[in-house]
Amino acid sequence: METMEGKEDVPTSSNLTSDAKGKGYYYSSGTVPEDTVPTDEKTRQKTFDPSSSPPKAPVLPNREIDLNFSTVTENKGWDIFRLLPPKPDRIGHGFWHDASLQVLKLATFVVLFLLTLSSAVIAKSTFILMTSAIGWGGQTITICNQVISEATQNTVKLKNAHVVKWVWATLLALSAPEALCFVRSMHRTMFRNVKRPTFIQFVFVLIVETLHSIGVGILVFRIFPDLDAVTAVQLTNAMCFVPAILSLISRKPSKLSLVFVIIDIAAIAAQSSGFWAYPMFMPNLQKHSIAIPVSLTLISLAWWQNFVHRDSVFPPVRTLAKFAQRLSERRSKTYAFVSLWKICIYVICCFLFVSSRMKIEDMLQKDPFGEKLLSVAGHDMNQTQIEKFQTRINQMIEQANRESGYYSGPQSKPKPPKKQPKADEAEQVDAGEYMKRFKRFVGDGGENEEEEEAPAEEEEFSSYNIYSNYVERNQLTMAYDALWLVIFQFGAVFVCYHSSKFACKVMMQRMGFALPMALSVPVTVLLMSTNCRMRQKDPCHLTNLLTVELFWQCNGASTTFADFILTPQTWIWLCWLASQFWITIHLWNPKHERLAKSEKLFVLPYYIGAFVDQSLAFNRRRDDKAKIKAEDLEFDAEDSSLTYETIPGLQNKTPPSVCSASSSKMENGLIRDSASSADAITKIYACATMWHETGVEMTCMLKSLFRMDEDQCARRNAQKYLKVIDPDYYEFEAHIFFDDAFTKNEYSEPEINKFVKKIVDVIDQAASAVHQTQMRLKPPKKTKTPYGGKLTYIMPGKNKLFIHLKDKDKIRNKKRWSQVMYLYYLLGYRLMMKVDDPSRKEIISENTFILTLDGDVDFTPQSVYLLVDLMKKNRRLGAACGRIHPRGDGAMVWYQKFEYAIGHWLQKATEHMIGCVMCSPGCFSLFRAYALMDDNVARRYALSSEEPKHFIQYDQGEDRWLCTLLLQRGYRVEYCAASDAQTFAPEGFNEFFNQRRRWIPSTIFNIMDLLKDYRNVVRVNESISIWYIIYQLVMLVSSILGPGTIFVMIIGALSISFTIDTMISLVIVSIPVIIFIVVCLVAKPEHQLICAQTIGAIFAMLMTAVVVGTSLQLQKDGLLSPHSMFTVAVATSFVTAAILHPLEFTCIIPGTIYFLAIPCMYMLLPIYSVCNMHNVSWGTREDPINEKNGKNGKNNANIESGDALKKSGNWCTRFLCCGRSSTDAMAVMVNEKLNEVIKKVERLDRKHHPSLARRASILSSTGGTIQIDKCSEADEDEQAEIEDALEMSNQSHAAKKNQKWKQAQSEVWLADKALRRAEREYLEPEEESFWNDVIEKYLSPFNLEQNNKVRLEAGLLAIRNSHTVYFLMINIVFIISVLVLQIHKDCLNIEWPLGPKYNHTVRPCYASHDDNQKEEVWVMTRLQLEPIGLVFLIFFVSILVIQFLAMLCHRFGTLAHIIASTELFCFRKTMDRLSEDELVAQNAVEIARELQAIRGIDENAHNIDNPTEDRGISRRRVVQNLESSRRSMMKRKTETLDAAFKKRFFALSSEQAPDPAGFSARDNSKRLTLRKGTIRALEHRRDSLFGTLDNRKEDEVDATSMRGPAQRRLERLFTAQQDQQSPNSEGNRRKSNSRPWDQQTSSGGPTSSGDVELRRF
DSSP states (O other), X not given: OOOOOOOSOOOOSTTHHHHHHHHTOOOOTTOOOGGGSOHXXXXXXXXXXXXXXXXXXXXXXXXXXXXXXXXXXOOOTTOOOOOOOOOOOOOSOXXXXXXXXXXXXXXXXXXXXXXXXXXXXXXXXXXXXXXXHHTTTTOEEEEOTTSXXXXXXXXXXXXXXXXXXXXXXXXXXXXXXXXXXXXXXXXXXXXXXXXXOOHHHHHHHHHHHHHHHHHHHIIIIIIGGGSOHHHHHHHGGGOOHHHHHHHHHTOOOOTTHHHXXXXXXXXXXXXXXXXXXXXXXXXXXXGGTTHHHHHHHHHHGGGGGGGOOTTOSSHHXXXXXXXXXXXXXXXXXXXXXXXHHHXXXXXXXXXXXXXXXXXXXXXXXXXXXXOOEEEEEEESOOHHHHHHHHHHHHHHHHHHHHHHTOOOOOOSSOOOOOOOOOTTTTTOOOOOSHHHHEEEEOSSSSOEEEOOOXXXXXXXXXXXXXXXXXXXXXXXXXXXXHHHHHXXXXXXXXXXXXXXXXXXXXXXXXXXXIHHHHHHHHHHHHHHHHHHHHHHHOTTTTTTTSOTTOOOOOTTOOSSHHHHHHSHHHHXXXXXXXXXXXXXXXXXXXXXXXXXXXXXXXXXSOOOSSSHHHHXXXXXXXXXXXXXXXXXXXXXXXXXXXXXXXXXTTOOSOOOOTTOOSOXXXXXXXXXXXXXXXXXXXXXXXXXXXXXXXXXXXXXXXXXXXXXXXXXXXHHHHHXXXXXXXXXXXXXXXXXXXXTOEEEOTTSOXXXXXXHXXXXXXXXXXXXXXXXXXXXXXOOEEEEETTEXXXXXXXXXSOEXXXXXXXXXXXXOSHHHHHXXXXXXXXXXXXXXXXXXXXXHHHHHHTEEEEEEXXXXXXXHHHHHHHHHHHHHOTTEEXXXXXXXXXXXXXXXXXXXXXXXXXXXXXXXHHHHHSOOSOXXXXXXXXXXXXXXXXXXXXXXXXXXXXXXXXXXXXXXXXXXXXXXXXXXXXXXXXXXXXXXXXXXXXXXXXXXXXXXXXXXXXXXXXXXXXXXXXXXXXXXXXXXXXXXXXXXXXXXXXXXXXXXXXXXXXXXXXXXXXXXXXXXXXXXXXXXXXXXXXXXXXXXXXXXXXXXXXXXXXXXXXXXXXXXXXXXXXXHOXXXXXHXXXXXXXXXXXXXXXXXXXXXXXXXXXXXXXXXXXXXXXXXXXXXXXXXXXXXXXXXXXXXXXXXXXXXXXXXXXXXXXXTTSSSOHHHHHTTOOOOTTOHHHHHHHHHHHHHHHHHHHHHHHHOTTSOOOOOOOOTTSSOOOOOTTOHHHHHHHHHHHHHHHHHTSOHHHHHHTOOOOSGXXXXXXXXXXXXXXXXXXXXXXXXXXXXXXXXXXXXXXXXXXHHHHHHHHHHHHHHHHHHHHHHHXXXXXXXXXXXXXXXXXXXXXXXXXXXXXXXXXXXXXXXXXXXXXXXXXXESOEEOHHHHHHHHHHHHHHXXXXXXXXXXXXXXXXXXXXXXXXXXXXXXXXXXXXXXXXXXXXXXXXXXXXXXXXXXXXXXXGSSOGGGSOGGGOOHHXXXXXXXXHXXXXXXXXXXXXXXXXXXXXXXXXXXXXXXXXXXXXXXXXXXXXXXXXXXXXXXXXXXXXXXXXXXXXXXXXXXXXXXXXXXXXXXXXXXXXXXXXXXXXXXXXXXXXXXXXXXXXXXXXXXXXXXXXX
């Protein structure tokens, strides 16, 4: 409602009520008349010492000030017409987006479960089968009869040469993960700054890992070859003997400690059964009765670090836990050596234990994975079967010979059978011509594989031998089948590890990791036992799936499943399985944060390929980190001035005394005065910079802050009242830094400008838009500060919003200096100065983040969560930025939509994946306080620009320079594509060009600065390697050569499209470009922009010729030409990127505008930027009035080339915001003051020397001219004394007391009409001293000498000239080189290897120079390319491929982030199945958000229905609604979300049906708090935490009786002052003693139907 300023006298307290009713006044919240405000409220509003006399408001000369407007706001009774609340912003993406996320998460659950389980089963099964094959050397086994199909049984006798490949395969499978660990450790050691281990730590780790490797070697090479596959799989569950013991002695004391200890002892007994019980029930393991316990114990030593706890009752265990924690910090350099050492141990164990089975010569034979001769015997064959076999083999040989050209006719006679040889002769074979050319025949059909002719020295043998009742077929084994199986097994291990890690990162650990790890061994045992039974029945089982040379059988396998279950071996294995489940119970209760790093998930950097499931399960951290409890959170004390609805009995604290101030728990902003666990809470300071934003832009940013305030309040109330811990809880505070916030009036006094008035005007609109009801915030507190002023708002969520008003005459202007202000204020003053404990500073700085914002940004709390998640994930992360979406209207905004999309999709994603993001935009980024406080960051960021290049690098792109400083100090900068924010982009051509004119030089200078310091950056920053430096160098070169590339492209397109000569096309394109370069060097900026628009439009039309020329070139060269491939690659990458960003797919639509603007944006814009490099003005959001005044030398920051010094006001003076014109009002004021001083000196001289002559009359400081009578000295002296008295009366009480002269004119802005309702507040002396000191040292306005100004101007011009010359020369050389090579392509070219050949004419290079015209000759070649063009084509294609692959990887990371942040609703229990605690815990934040909604809390039920615009005219109750609105205006309103929450929370009752009173009727069916189950749960939790109403009142009485005399005296004084505020004190006392549900409203009438009454619980 618009507030009308009244002119009537203010009613007195005696007749206030009657006058208000008669005149129709009402008082809005926060504007109650002075007499009606309780004394304690007025006292609490003051921040100075109450014992001292309050300072008086300064009296301004000749100003008419209404003393009433600061305390009373009169609203006429007729001013009741309402505005509907703005439509709610669309925060989410709609139902289908949310539904797709739910489906995506469900699918991810299923995929992760199946992928992890299947990969674990495959990895374990294949490894066990490989080890099982080692034990078959020298044995005869039955195989599938597919080799000799005529026989009923096929057997083969395996030699050691046949099984040696499985020995090497097993060794490779063990060593591959260790080799990968070595590579990762070496990479971290070489390219990252990791700690070096001490000698003791290194030796300890080396000994433990050596013992572990010996245990693995014994088990794999000594025990597993003697076991069948099922038994070996079962034995892998007995590897946690040491973890079981450590879990027992590391158990933390608790209520259930005895139960846990008993279970731990049972687990130890179960694990130890493998040492004695297993060999007892399995006689074939008697020879390994010592090897089994030794190997299992040594293997389990590796995971000791994860099972020692610092809270153990045994001191040695606590010491060991601290030692383990230090080991984790230094493991990279340790395992760079240990991993290689473990491989050596595996090799030694392999030769040591396998040498007992075969000779060393067999193991070291040449090519163990190659072909080996194998004889397969077919038994019990009659003569018919033998002849049939011989005929089939001869046909196969004949067919093979025909195909290879060796056909010699069919054999007429079959080979006669041989006599049955002796045992030692059965293995001897003869040579034959056939197997010299063919390896072998597989299967019973005609399948064969061709082989090249064997070497002459190869051993010769016959293909088959026939005996009396059996035959032998000689064939070669499959080459490298074991090697392929190793690769397959390692791939399964690799997939299992990464799928498990991904499941933990995206908060799917139970389903995607814990359950597969628990089921992997049972599923493998079930699979192996089933296949063993089927293998016994059918030897051909699985021969089509597994290699035929993987000979495996299960000795003693049970024939039925019942027999398997009833064996003692199975029961012992089930005990192992149960004990392993108990020891790894921590997998089912993860406590890590989202997207945690691998170091936080796993203790050791490696995994074991032999049993990857056990390795990962025992290696997963137990997440024993402390959590913040709800009772540890300290909340602000209630401010009753903001909470008009109080609940009796809720607060048992003493009422504030008349001398007390507000709570001091969080006097220092978000930092508490004393140490507590709440120091680790995330603290977010939103710091926005404003200048000349429009009202719409301000509203967008303010709405974002109000959303954060509402969200933080909901989370705070959920913990404060519902006592539910929220892992995403944070504390919030907002700061807005307003540049150039003051203007000068005609007396040169500072007044707030129109932009400050605009933000004061729209702040209520922004709050109303967020809360969907008409809101008016409490008037701010206005404070005069050394840098200008400050407005302090209390947002509805009780978070503070500070608006810092900067006076450019007192502090430096522009965005960088605003950032320096809040860096030193929030981090230097509040944190480092106000906190004493260094350990607290460390914790707070790690968890404090600064959210940098522009004044027009629009974002949601969800976007901030995602950035905070990245910060929590990586401690080295210094900054994180989100996806910026430009908003606005017009073609320029459409162009920027596509440009921003491609830049984020490809460029930022690539920087994120292969290194670090180079620039985190200041419009929406999150910075870590710890990183900003580091050396050479904040301090160097506060350096003044002294050299000319500093003005370009530091001030033109301050956000990029800050990121450069972070990168140089070793911090990482990341990009989160899921964190969205919108900002208003330049809509005009000139504004866009000026913006990019700032960005392009700053980008180049910062990249060059980083490249010059690349050695230090690579050494310090773990995320930046030399390859990333090369990538940035390539990108810099491509940016510099971009104009030349576009120039050549246009020339070629014109030449092909219009069939004109290349030289003519060169002249046509060169003329406008040369004209533009000349204009940029000599003309004014506005003329340059006009020229750019004109030439850009011409080139946009010529781009249609590029389309035609490109099409003709593609048709001519074919699809396999490099131009065609590049064009297709670019289009494919853009379309694919858009498909992978479905929510941003529409951004690809403006691609046409982007294509037409390529010459303008990639050729003209760089030229404009380089030629105007000396212009260091901001260029955007200029105030039109100031721009007009700037022509006279005031507030003009534009630096024009050439005659800048000739214009009024030097350019450097104007840039540094200290310029003044000759007619400046301030100069007049200074002159007046000087004359005043002269006058006073003369008056003193006249008193002591009466003979002195009098001076001329002077101007009075009061603003008027006083003519002094020359004939009367007494009159002059009297008038002077009056003037002195007037000036002294204008000073404050403190100034009078200290006898200091203080200008009163500087406080004029405090009395501005826009701030008439604001309360005056004073800075603390300590903070005022801080601001004076920091301004004096870092932020004082620039006041350069004339010589420095000239030097800086000359330096900037020199930089412009030199860089322009370099830029133009490089591009000209590139253009000439490419064009000359194109002209002489017939002489110097590279033939493209792809595509068809075609006939074309060429001019021979060897023709005589005397010929007037070279004769053309016809040749047939493939496409010919000039060398430079081909090189740059490959160059750009390589960049495109890198960016595309990096985009795919980044999209996968973004997908993981989205999945981790998506809450799956279908897994929740239904409301009727949830317990009361579960119901509240799962929906705590949403319940708090509904209960704290201000909409509907003070209105009648019929006023909170759907807006009247949604109803038909006949159904609208206009008069009734207006009348109800008028009555509600007479009452105090609930202003804070906390008060609204308590009002609803303590009014909920399950005894009656849910009443929608106090809630908006919109979406009532979806509200959790209107459901009976929710109400019962909330009521039960409320009564259990706060007690019933009667109990709370009794507790309050008991607490009152136990207070001391002084406290009771203060209470009586407090109560007496409350009673004095109303004429009827006795009535008030009776009213306060009555039941709360019998109380009436503050207006004296009965409770309206819209009020929520307190029901008896």
